[in-house]
Amino acid sequence: MKNTILWLVLTLFLFSFQPKTPDPQPKSMSMELTNGRWFNGHTFEQRTVWVNNGVLSFTQGNIQNDTVIDLTGKYVIPPFAEAHNHNLESDYGLEKRIKAYLDNGVFYVKHLSSIKKRVDPLLHHYNKPTGLDVSWAHAPLTATGGHPVALRKRFLDYGYFDGLFNSLEEIESHGFFIVDTEEDLNRKWDQVLSFQPDFIKINLLYSEEYQKRKNDTAYFGQKGLDPNLVPKIVSKAHNDNLRVSAHVATAHDFHVAVTSGVDEIAHLPEIHNGKLISAKDAKLAKENEVVVVTTASLVTKNKKKPNYEQLLANIASNLKILKDAGVQIAIGSDMYNDTSAEEFKLLHSLKVFDNRELLKMWCENSATTTFPNRKIGFLKEGYDASFLVLNTNPLDSIEDINDQISLKVKQGTILP
Structure with a gap:
C-alpha cells in the first residue's frame, strides 16, 4: 500500500511538472531512486541509484537530494x-x-x-x-x-x-x-x-x-x-x-x-x-x-x-x-x-x-x-542520467515495451 501511494504521488508530480512555456535551460534534479531493478547488460539488479548534475551514481557520497523516488520494483533500462x-x-x-x-x-x-x-x-x-x-x-x-x-x-x-x-x-x-x-x-x-x-x-x-x-x-x-x-x-x-x-x-x-x-x-x-x-x-x-x-x-x-x-x-x-x-x-x-x-x-x-x-x-x-564519444547507452557510474522505467521485465516480454514506459528521465530531467 505504501509503494502504491508513493507511485501515485510521483505520477501527480510528473503531471504538475509540465511547464506552460518551455524552460530554455531546465535544471536537472538531484534524485535518490530506490527499489528499482537496473539493467546491467545481462540481467536486472535491485539497487538504489543517485542522480546528481545529470549523471548517475551508485554511491551516495554527499549528494543532497531534491526528491526521493520509490520505483516500486519496476525495471530501469537505458533509453x-x-x-x-x-x-x-x-x-x-x-x-x-x-x-x-x-x-x-x-x-x-x-x-x-x-x-x-x-x-x-x-x-x-x-x-x-x-x-x-x-x-x-x-x-x-x-x-x-x-x-x-x-x-x-x-x-x-x-x-x-x-x-x-x-x-x-x-x-x-x-x-x-x-x-x-x-x-x-x-x-x-x-x-x-x-x-x-x-x-x-x-x-x-x-x-x-x-x-x-x-x-x-x-x-x-x-x-x-x-x-x-x-x-x-x-x-x-x-x-x-x-x-x-x-x-x-x-x-x-x-x-x-x-x-x-x-x-x-x-x-x-x-x-x-x-x-x-x-x-x-x-x-x-x-x-x-x-x-x-x-x-x-x-x-x-x-x-x-x-x-x-x-x-x-x-x-x-x-x-x-x-x-x-x-x-x-x-x-x-x-x-x-x-x-x-x-x-x-x-x-x-x-x-x-x-x-x-x-x-x-x-x-x-x-x-x-x-554518439560514440558520449557516456550513454549504459547504466553505469558517471554516465548520463538518462533512462526509462518499465512496468514489466522486457527480458520476459518485450513486444509491447514502448507501452510499458512509466517514467522517462533525460540527463536528470524528468520528461512529461
Whole structure:
C-alpha cells in the first residue's frame, strides 16, 4: 500500500511538472531512486541509484537530494535510439515527430543526411535535456548522378527548397558532394569539413556495376561512388577523427565498405534484392568493429511484390549471418514516419534475436553508434542520467515495451 501511494504521488508530480512555456535551460534534479531493478547488460539488479548534475551514481557520497523516488520494483533500462533516419530536417510537423520519438523512449537520433542551411534554424529543438539528441552527417559524398541527387531534384521540383535553392546545381555541396576522382576529394574536403559534420556519410550503390552505371542516365539516382575511392575517403575522415557511415545496397557494396575500413554500414545489404552476404565479410566486419544498422523496415515497400516473403526470409538469414559472426547490430529504420519503434517490432517478428539481444541492440548499440564519444547507452557510474522505467521485465516480454514506459528521465530531467 505504501509503494502504491508513493507511485501515485510521483505520477501527480510528473503531471504538475509540465511547464506552460518551455524552460530554455531546465535544471536537472538531484534524485535518490530506490527499489528499482537496473539493467546491467545481462540481467536486472535491485539497487538504489543517485542522480546528481545529470549523471548517475551508485554511491551516495554527499549528494543532497531534491526528491526521493520509490520505483516500486519496476525495471530501469537505458533509453532507445534511432540509428538511421532523415525526418528532422523540416519544420513541417516537427513538434509532432519529436513528441513521437520521446513518447516511445527514443532520445537519440542519427540523421544520415541533411542540408545544413535548412537544418540550422531548427537546431534549438535538439541536443538539450528536454529534446532529442541528434548527430548529423549533413551532405553525403556520392558520384555524378548518384544517390541522393535524384531525390534532391525531386524535392526541388516539389518546391521543398523554395527560398533556399533555385537549381540542382545550387544544391550541390549543400545536399550532396560530387566526388568522382581523388582530385575532387582533395579539392572539396575542406568544404565537407566546413559544415562540421559529426560523421561522414558515403553512398555505395551497386558498386559491382560501377563502370556499367557510371555514364548511363538510365541509372540516375541508382548508383554511387567509385569503390576505389572509398579507402581514400575513409583515410581522410579518420585523419580528421570522423567516423564513416556507408549507405549500401548489395552484398558487394558491403564487401567494399568493410574491406575499405568504414566504421558503420548504414543499411542491411540486399533488402530489396534478396541475396546472401558473405560469412567471410561478416567475420571481417566483426574483426574491424563495424556496426551494421538494420533498416529492415524498408522491405515493407515491397509488400505487394510476389517475392515479399522470400525477401523477409533473406533479411532474417543475413541478420543471422551477422549475429553468428558477432557483429554489433544497431536498430535504425530509415522510414520517415518511424522512430525505430516499428523497426524494432519487425525485427522481433523475424525471431532471429532473443529479448536480451534486441534490448541491447536498441539501447546500447544504437546509442553508441549515434554518439560514440558520449557516456550513454549504459547504466553505469558517471554516465548520463538518462533512462526509462518499465512496468514489466522486457527480458520476459518485450513486444509491447514502448507501452510499458512509466517514467522517462533525460540527463536528470524528468520528461512529461
